[in-house]
Every structure is written in structure tokens, then in C-alpha cells.
Amino acid sequence: MKSDVEISQEAKMAPITTITERLGISDDDLEQYGKYKAKVNFKSENAHNKGKLILVTSINPTAAGEGKTTVTIGLGDALTALHKKVALALREPSLGPVMGMKGGATGGGYAQVVPMEDINLHFTGDFDALTEAHNTLSALIDNHIQHGNQLNIDPRQITWKRVLDVNDRELRQVVVGLGGRTSGVPRQDGFDITVASELMAILCLSTSLQDLKKRISKILIGYTYDRKPVYVSDLHVEGALTLLLKDAIKPNLVQTLEQTPAFIHGGPFANIAHGCNSILATQAALTYGDYAITEAGFGSDLGAEKFMDIVTPRLDKVPDCVVVVATVRALKLNGGADKHHLDTEDLTALKKGVVNLKRHVEGMQQYGKPVIVAINKFASDSESELSYLSNYVSTQLGVTGEMINSWAEGGKGGIELAKKVIAASENTDEFHELYDHQNSTIMEKMHAIVTKIYGGANVELSTKAKNQLKRIEKLGYGNLPVCMAKTQYSFTDNVKELGAPENFTIHVSDLQLKLGAGFVVALTGKILTMPGLPSHPAALNMDIDENGRITGLF
Template sequence: MKSDIEISQTTKMDPIFEVAQKLDINADSLEQYGNYKAKVSVPLDPQNVKSKLVLVTSINPTSAGEGKTTVSVGLGDALSLLGQRIALALREPSLGPVMGLKGGATGGGYSQVVPMEDINLHFTGDFHAITEAHDTLAALVDNHIQHGNQLNIDPRQIVWKRVLDVNDRELRQTVIGLGGKTSGVPRQDGFDITVASEIMAILCLASDLEDLKRRISKIIIGYTYDGEVVTVADLKVQGALTLLLKDAIKPNLVQTLEHTPAFIHGGPFANIAHGCNSILATQAGLTTADYTVTEAGFGSDLGGEKFMDIASPAIGKRPDVVVVVATIRALKLNGGQDAKELKHEDLEALKAGVVNLKRHVQNMQQFGQPVVVGINKFATDSDAEVNFLHQYVADELHVAIAEVDCFSEGGKGAVDLANLVIENSETAFVSQNIYDADDSLVEKLTKVTQKVYGGKNVELTAAAKKQLKQIEKLGYAHLPVCMAKTQYSFSDDPKLLGAPSGFIITVRELQIKAGAGFIVAITGNILTMPGLPSHPAALDMDISADGTITGLF
């Protein structure tokens, strides 16, 4: 079988204006970036939502991921094959993982969004705009201090780091302002990855340009010597930062290999931020399609929970059905099989690992939505393993299940799953919340830990307790929580696989994201600036004299 990029490069794409016509988006609403991608300005009327919303999430993954985006794309194509008007709403890839370990994020095989190279690289420049806005704010903060510091900002209490869209461990902790008086005030600083930027989260949660500016104005950049909050509004630069994002806020329209419309917009990490594409992209689908398929990063314990508790209220709609993607290889890993042996049959490991799927299904059921399971098939899956998983889901979980082979077959490989989605999306449900808005911050952390992770309790480090008191004093304790946690385990220990219980989640830092509207709780060893692996994906990439790209997954 051809590589992902070879499949992408040999596919004839439709002109983007023809793709837009499938959703009745007229030419006046398109700003084309060449022939095959465009920015879209779709009039959004919350009272005119006619689309069913499908959320795709997954179990805890292997290091290579379990093909959640591939299944999302294949499901969209399959629904289209069944005569439905479809829109996909997905995140943009970060260059950090693209050049690092995980590779691209445009699906795979015959279920991809295209142009694959453009989307995985610079696309329409959204991430660059977010990086520029974020770092412009950092420069303005230091410039304010350099020129008299009228706001009385304490350089030791500046919380606004700089960002880059690369994995660069060397920049986690830095010292800036060296070189004498003309080079600024020396202080400790550091870099996060762009997808961890609060401006990324804000862009993905903003309802329009004015809301974007309002949220940016609320960003906390640091504190005064007296412990008072200093915001972007105090610096009076929210307008300047917003104008840098005037194009980035508009959703991007592309297509799948089978020409299904796809809105690709925003990309906050799910184990650092809230892990969902922009609400504007999702709402664009909801107002133009019969079914809108979206995904949330990593498993139901991360992106799935955050979609329900953070993104869904901003969208103004709950999913009508949730798809939990599972792979036999990931279940065997969670059951104790060595990561190097996953291609070999191991029924005992599978039987031990299915508890991971059970908890993910139950997690999503807690919110009230109908849930179905999609088995993303790999060539190494044995018949015995597939049959066992079917039987387990039917007998123990009592939810519908379908095999998916859209990687090899495209949309037709997900038709069974699409039929289940259509059927279950007609089921009436009553939405429920994991925690109440008026719960204390500790109660919110505890309820997520106990109800979603299966843990016993939450413990805050001394530093986190001090930050909690400050959050309560400043009046931000009412905000929802965004847990920054490993994607490999329900716990904060990436080696604790399966469906562990009785563990303690340790919160070592609490960060106020006043503009985004949530509190980030950093647990375990989570880093907001990842590092590159021993063999970065970049080592396998190249470009020929005629511009042909190779090695981009």
C-alpha cells in the first residue's frame, strides 16, 4: 500500500468553491488560498442549527495514536456515501508533533483531508498568527517594564511566557534581558509550545471578533509588587493583538480524499489545553450540514471530557452521539503486552485490557449521550481477537459496535459505523454534567478524578495550594477546570495502564486562563514545551528539485 503522502499526492482534488457549494456556501463567503483551501465566513445563526453533532473520541492510545482522525474522516465520507450532507470539523496539526514523534494529523491511508502537505505544514498561517500575537504581547510586557513600569509589574511574577510551534526542550527555562540597560531587564522566562498558548484556546472558544478581543483583554500577564492582577486590558493592547488574528479567526475549508467538506481550524493540545477545534468551525458545520463530525484530542479522559465541560457549552450544543475509537493493539498494551509485540496475537492481554475500553465508554455515557464503539482495524488483528472484542462489547458494555477499515477502503470501510451513528443519533437523551458550575475548584478537580479517571482523590502540592488561595481571592474559582494530564493512562502516571483505581492525582500547578475561561491544573510530569524524540520524524523528510515532498507520513 502507498504511503499517506503518496496517496494524497495522487488524488485529484475538487476546486474549493465546488466543495463549498456542497454546503450551500457561496463564493462571497470564501477567501481562497489557492485552488484547494479557503477561509470561510459563514453567517452563524444559533437558532438555525440543523445538523446532528457526532463526537469522536478514543481509548488511551499507544505512542503512535489509534487513528482517531482517520476514523473521523472515514466516518464523514461514509455518511456522505449514505446520502447525508456532511461537514467535518477537525483541529489543525502542530508542527511540533509533525516534526517530532507522532507525525501528521490529517488522517491516514484512504481517509485523509487534503491538501495533506499544506495542512501539516504552514496551511493558511493560523498558527503563525497565534505565535506572533502571543510573542508580541510578551515583547510589550517587557517593553513596558523597560520604559518606566507604570503598572508596577513585578518581573518575578510575570506568568506570560513566549511560544514557538516546535518541540524544543532547551527553551523550557531561559534567562532574558542580558546585555546591559538597552537590552531590557534580566529575568527568568521560558517558552511553551504554540498549541499550549492561551491565545490558541481563546481563538478556539471565541464566538466572533469582538468576543476574541474581549477574551484577550482578560488575559493575565502577571502581578504587581502588591500582588494585584495585571491584564492585557491594563496594557491597552487588546486591539493590536486582535488585529493580528483577524484572518486566523476564520475557519479553513478543505476536503477529504472523497471530496467531503472539512473545516480545519485551531489546534489546542488535549493533554495541555482543551484539545478541540474552534467553535466557529463546528458551528459552521452545524448550520450547513446534516451531520457534523468532530473529534476531541486523545481519549475520553482528556479531550472527551473537555469537549463536554468546556467546548460544548461554548458551542451551545451537546453531541447527539459519541463514537469511542478502540484498537486491539492499544487494548493489548493496556492489558500488559509488550509494546514491541503488539502485532502478535495475545488474547489474554486483550481480555485484561478491555477494561480500558469499558471505562471510556462509561465516561461518555455519564454525560447522557448515546455511545457506539468503532474498532479501527489493523492488518495484524487476528480473527479470534476481533471476535472476542465484539462479544465483550455486546455482553458487557451493551452498546453497538462496528469494525472500521477506512484506512484501506476509505468511506466504504466505515459504512457500518455510519449506519450505527445515524441510528443512535435519533435516540433521545438527557445531558448531565460531571460537576456543577458552583462547585469549589477542589470539588471540580475531585469529581473529574473520581468520575472520569477512576481515582480516589486529588492532592495539591504546597505550590498548588498557594495558587488555589490566590485563585479564590481573585474570584476565578468559579471557572471550569482543564486537566493537563498524560494521555497514556487514566492516572497521572503514564505507566499505570488498563483501568486503575484507588490512585491519587497530584496537581502541582494551577494556572488562571481568564481569557479562555478555565483553570489549568497541571498534573504529574506534564510539560507545556515537549521535546523531540531520539529519531525525530524530520529526519525522514525531504523535498526534491521539482518540489515533491517525501517522508511527511
């Protein structure tokens, strides 16, 4: 079997202008980045959300992922094959996992978005712009302190870290300002990965350039010596920061191997951020397509919950159907199988692990919209395992399920799933909110997520988090939505608790106020906002020859 990059390199791509013509995007709204990539000047006021919105999510994954993006792309190509007007809305890959372990975010096999190499590397420079804007704010904060500190900022209470789009554990905790009076004020600082930056969340939740600037002005950067909050607006630099993001806010347009249009824009991780592509990209897909297919990062307990509770209220559109991706491999892992032997048939582990799928399905059903299980077929799956899982979905869960094999067959491998998605998306079922967005407290919202989505029993705050909650409520932000930062491998905050644990407690160590994004981030367990590289990072396999041909990129 050819590698993903080899398949990508053999693709016959259509000029991006051909893709825009099919969607009905005018040349005036197009900014080309070469022959096969473009930015679209899409304005939220022109959105009419006429399309059906399909949300793709998954069960708790293995370290390599379960092919959720592959399924999303394959489903889009299958709908295109059925003569539907389709547009995908996906996240951009981060260089951290690209060079690390998990890989990129462009699908796999014969269900990919292309040009794959460009998308997985610097693409159109959005992440670079976000990194520069974020660190410019860091520099401006320290510069203000250096030159008189008129705002009386307490260096010990600065909450704005620096960022880089790499996995670099060495930078989690650093000291800056060393070198004497001319080099700044020494203080403890740290780095997050770019996808954890509040600017990333703001970019993905903004509906216009002016909305972006307004949100940036609200960013809380720290506190004064007398514990008063300090915002970007106090520094008067929101205009400069917005200027750096004037191009990054525009959705990017590419295509799949089968020339289905794909908007790829924004890339917050779901385990440490809200895990969804931009509102503008989703609105564009809904406006230009009869079917808009989007995905939310990691399992339904993370990305999908955040899409429903953070994105949907701002999008002014709810999903018409939810697709939960399941694999035999991940369910065997959740049933106790050795992670090194997931290619070996193990019906015992599979039968134990299906409880994980059950909880994900039941969690999504609470929102009231139809749920379909997509069984993503791997070459190592045995017929007995696939047969058992298919039967479990239809008889035990009582939901619609379908096999998909788009990794090997492209759109053809997802035709039956596409037909079932079309039928399910015609529903008129009422959408149910998980909690009262306006009147529930932060604790009530966390409790609703933990009990209704995770299947847990309690939320426990550290002493630090309790004090932070008091401060948040005193400032008048006690009714903001919550973005839970949690491991993607478990419903709990313990990476080793697989399957579907019950009666557990989620431990919140830190509450971070993200006023520009409009939510509170709750850090749980041992979650890190700056990942590290594995013992054998993917970068070791990558190379490029004298002709510019790339190898080893998946």
C-alpha cells in the same frame, strides 16, 4: 501499501468552490488560498445548529495514536456515501508532532483530508499568526517594564511565557534580558509550544472578532509588586493583538479524499490544553451539514471530557452521539503487552486490557448520550483478537459496536458504523452535566473529573497549587471550569499506570488562571507544556526534490 503522502498526492481534488457550492456557502463568504483551500467568513450569529453532532474520541492510545482522525474522516465519507449532507470539524496539526513522533492530524491511508502536505505544514498561517501575536504580547510586557513600568509589574511574577510551534526541550526554562541596561531587565522566562498558548484556547472558544478582543483583554499576564493582578487591558494592547488574528479566526475549509467537506481550525493539545477545534468551525459544520462530525484530542479522559465540560456550554449544542475508537493494539498495550510486539497475537493481554475500554465507555455514558464503540482495524490484528473484542463490546459492555476499516477502504470501510451512528443520533436522551458549572468550586470540579471520568479517588494539591488556589478564590474566580493537563497514556498522572487503575490520587503541581479562555488549567504529574523531540524524529525521513515533490511526510 502506498504511504499516506503518496495516496494524498494521487488524489483528484475538486476545486474548493465546488465544495462550497455543495454546502451552500456564497462566494462573498469565501477567501480562497489557492485552488483547494479557503477561509470562510462564518459568523456565529448565523449559526443555527440544525445538524446532528457526532463526537469522536478514543481509549488511551499508543505513542503512534489509534487512528481517531482516520475514523472521523472515514465515518464522514461513509455518511456521504449514504447520501447524507456531512461536514467535518477537525483540529489543525502542530509542527511539533509533525516533525517529532506522533505525526500530523490529517488521517491516514484512504481516509485523509487533503491537500495533506499543506495542512500538515503551514496551512493558511493560523499557527504562525498565533505565535506572532503571543510573542508580541511578551515583547510589549517587557517593553513596558523597560520604559518606566508604570503598572508596577513584578518581573518575578510574570505568568505569560513565550511560545514556538516546535518541540524544543532546551527552551523550557530560559533567562531573558541579558546584555546590559539597553537589553531589558534580566529575568527567568520559558517557552511553551504554541498549541498550549492561551491565545490558541481563546481563538477556539471565541464566537466573533469582538468576542476574541474581549477575551484577549482579560488575559492575566502577571502581578504587581504588591500582588495585584495585571491584565492585557491594563496595557491597552488588545486591539493590536486582535488585529494580528483577524484572519486566523476564520475557519479553514478543505475536503477529504472522497470530497467530503472538512472545516479544519484551531489545534490545542488535549493533554496540556482543551483539545478541541474551534467553536466557529463546529458551528459552521452544524449549520451547513445535516451531520457534523468532530473529534476531541487523545482519549475520552482528556479531549472528550473537555469538549463536554468546557466547549459544550459555549457551543449551545450537545453531542447527539459519542463514538469511542478502540484498537486491539492499544488494548493489548494496556493489558501488559510489550510495546515493540503489538503486531503479535496476544489474547491474554487483550483480555486484560479491555478494562481500559470499559472505563472510557462508562465515563462517556455519564453524560447521558448514546455511546458507540468503533473498532479501528489494523492489518496486524488477528481474527481471534477482533472476534473477542467485538464480542466483549456487545456482551460485556452492552453497547453498540462496529468494525471500521477506512484506512484501507475509505468511506466504504465505515458504512456499517455510519448506519449505527445515524440510528443512535436520533435519540432524545437528556444530556447530563458532570458537575454544577455555576456553583461547584474548583476542587469539587477536579474531584468530579478524577472520580467520575478517571476512576480515581482523590486530588492532592502541592503547596504551590494550594497557594495558587487561595489567590484564585480571593480574586473571585473560584467557580471557573477546570482544564486538566495530564498524560494521555493513563487515567492517572503516571504514564506507566496503564489499564484501569483504581483508588489512585491525581497530584496537581500547578494551577494556572486563564481568564481569557475562561478556565483554570491544572497541571498534574510530570506534564510538560513544551515537548521534546524523540531520538529519531520524523523530520529525518522528510525530503523534497527539485520539482517540489515531498517524500517521507508519513
